[in-house]
Amino acid sequence: MDATALVTPPYVAGPLRLEPFPALMLTPARVGNPSTGRAFARPYKDVSARLLRWQARGLVRADTEPALYLHEYSANGMTVRGLVGALDVSRRAAGPEERAVLPHEGIHPAQADELADRMEEMQLNPAPILLVHQGTPRLRALLGEVTSREPDHAFADRGGQEHRIWAERSPDTLAAIAGELASSRALIADGHHRYAAYLRLQRRGIGHPAGPRPTDLGLAMLVDQQDTPLFLGPIHRTLSGTSLADLRDAADTLGLEYAEQAQADAVHALSAARLAATDGERWAVIGLGIGADEAAVEVLHRRIVPALPHGPAAIAYHHTVDDALGGARADAIAVLMPAPSVDLVLRVAEADRLLPEKATSFQPKPSLGVLIRSLRDAASDPT
Template structure:
């Protein structure tokens, strides 16, 4: 089961960079090329230069130079990092808070379980970057059980002082991070999670990369101690019962290579779904907000797809829209979707003829994700979009530097 420990994190030196909001970003996998360009222009020490560099070698050289220049400092004592996010629900506008903390979790079989498939290509790319920089720049978002709110009470106690960092991001989300090294609180929080199995909510590729890195380092350093830095992965841990744990859908946009492929997809849609024609995008979005079915925008118009009973999916995957789209409706056709959590952006992509089809999905329910995990099933990648994203650049875990 999970072993959670503190660590001596690296963090931005505000005397050198000024505002933390100028150098922190969302995780690499939600940064578009346009966003990346904006972050590059925002600040010369923006973390995007390390997580989305021109090459791994460039990132390694940049990170080494920044360390030499004092751009980052390191905590003297092993610490945990309580982290609060305050935001409004993108759907209904409710004001919500999400509490958790950043810590290390030992990489071992069965201690942490995921729910989504990963791409070998992405893992290889991130592994090269991790080897070049020797640091985990971001964290895996993990869930633990805290039905009585015991961890939440400890976090509130640990955050009576002012936060180390506080900023509001481009989406209006407030981020606050504290550093806690007081032995009693550190021990109480880590013991609270001992014996639990953690669930990966977001960051499956980051976790797979850390696991692969550990395998490489074990071969290179067979005599390394069992608490060597590469034996751990940095995670942001939050209770799965928390109201602020919001799951949004990742809508799928497709550019189709031929009319034959389009006809094949329509044939599958007719076989596995009942089709209801919708008059316009507004009506489609309204039906989607009520959870009535899967939305489809295409050259043929707007439709609501109602999955038929008795399809090829089994168990919890029957309740996951991404599984129906990725594995049944477009499975085996060699198509790579573009993802967005914004349904209006998806509709605009079809309207402007940048894409031929947009599938607008319903958000997965947490209980369905848990059921899939418990039964050993893996969902398609980007089946879930946990909101808000954990900021990158607030604390860094050095695994083979310093």
């Protein structure tokens, strides 16, 4: 298999289950600290021991009882709230109707294998993958009751995020939450490769050949997109080895609208059905002629790029317009992309299609180190 090829990760079967677990939490001074990432770096087999040393120094708090955690964080004027628990990945969907978790991007198998190896060596899920869904009114009411009490933890981290965390352990509340989640279907917002790594670890069944296994679960945060939505932003492209003339020829070949315009007009024309492109001097607008269930990024990568007479020799990805424009020149064009809507991404995933790589940017993501899950103790997961 081509090491650069993208493949679809397996689908987890419903019911959607988030199980309680006993969290590890870094001290606020360590959360959002740029140096914290080094604590999870090579040698990975030493990470657990490193965290134990930190715990002895009061830099890590370890819960002794499992809980579902309601984590609320605020950054750049946005507040996101989600349930953090151990996602059950032990069952595979036999058909589309059984799917509980929907990926929308493909994964590189080698990268997923490497992440699984890291987690196996660390014996940790160091950060939750981000899932979004549409919660039921009853679930929102249940979580509203949780947030009506004082949080168990409240702090601002070194990166500027503000956090509030509630640990929910009431059997009645946990059962009610489980009932509301059972029929949900969640879209992966961030963490496709970590999700695939969870599935690899589950198949390996490390350390526990029989019975409930820590690797049957993987750390996840489930956000109600109707309640405290994540922002879905665009990811722009720079196509090296390609010119605006190449882009015009591709548009002509495909019967797409191509028109050179002033910069202000081209940027203003950017929409779900139009791209804007520049070589740093001239600007063009490409009309995509797409339907309601097709994303602009699909047209670019699956129709326009294959039709280019030259290049691209490489594609670079940028989260800001300024970064994209910084790479524009005569032989490298910047392509400004619209952000797809969450509803469109969900329709694509439900139709069993994958968007091209780097198609979505869900923001803001929580800082590293707020909630960590250990794989060392099988008793940390429900029996």
